Amino acid sequence: MSNKRDEIIATTCRLMEMQGYHATGLNQILEESGAPKGSLYYYFPEGKEALAIEAIEHTSRLIAANLRAGMAAHDHPADAITDFLQTLAHYVQTSGFQAGGPITAIALEAASTNEALNAACRDAYQDWQAIVEAKLNEGGYTAVRARRLASLVIAVIEGAIILSRTQRNVAPLLDAATEIGVLLRC
């Protein structure tokens, strides 16, 4: 696996996280990654869409690893999830509200217009949700409620990121952290 190829993927992740799929052109990816145009098509002969899918998969693995670590950091799911949200809030703030929700924009852009991208996003969300659900199951919630709560947690993460980035304020993420904690101990 080459460095240039990784660089292209990483830059694609970053740009599509910030502005989505259609607003990210290949020339911008090339410029910001320093990769030559010939290399882009050498490594990604299927083109832009295939590159985006690789970027989604790459970022999905990173987030899954973060989620697993976050879930393992505390015994009680409430503490784990609250802490995860607080860490995320810090990350979003540190990025100047430019990062957060790595696939959110793509997921919406592609939900009904691009099957391949939609499938990649769907898989990512399902992987992440499964990690949270496993933690809730471990924490003693019934299977039915664990599934429902896991879905809600992912929704809250995505929604709170959108609000924080739009309002350029970390409060929505912190509010979400607090209230999810209340719900999970209810």
Added chain:
Amino acid sequence: MSNKRDEIIATTCRLMEMQGYHATGLNQILEESGAPKGSLYYYFPEGKEALAIEAIEHTSRLIAANLRAGMAAHDHPADAITDFLQTLAHYVQTSGFQAGGPITAIALEAASTNEALNAACRDAYQDWQAIVEAKLNEGGYTAVRARRLASLVIAVIEGAIILSRTQRNVAPLLDAATEIGVLLRC
């Protein structure tokens, strides 16, 4: 106020709700609204961005009206918000998972790259949040908690829409409805 102008705005709302700002080209808006190209610039001389801002403002007013009606439909905020989410779930499903979150994609695309669009989205979210917050205040929640919960509710709505549309399944919205109800009665 002319019909053609309204038609253009309505089409813009629909297309940008489905796929976002950058994926929506003026030619598609023209084609689907049946408006002549000359008219587009006649009515919106400042161009695409100004049109999008009008669309955001237009849709924000509609959602605000829906939210007010939803909040007024029940005495207890828990019932009002739960019911609102269930109605929304039905709407998203009926659209074949193509609609929902009228400004979500734009909000993310523009969060750090387009100040005017970002401001329009920020105003919309704040208007909606204020409506939910007022209902919570009425319902006897402390001012601090009402504010926090209102933020969470908007986040949950946005997040659950993303998941439902990505997964083409109404469950995330229904799960959110159930668990928000639990939280608000906790």
Added chain:
DNA sequence: CGGCGATTATAACGACTGGTCTAGTAATTG
């Protein structure tokens, strides 16, 4: 009916898009 403002129709523009192609250079291997 004519004048005037509102609206339409359409060609053209420059910039940018994703993608193709090809020759050249770099790296690896026997």
Added chain:
DNA sequence: CAATTACTAGACCAGTCGTTATAATCGCCG
């Protein structure tokens, strides 16, 4: 060292983008 494979660089392409310009047509009103 030569052959082969990996990678680069840049020109080129057709198409699309948002916008401008301008003349023509439409609708309203006195």
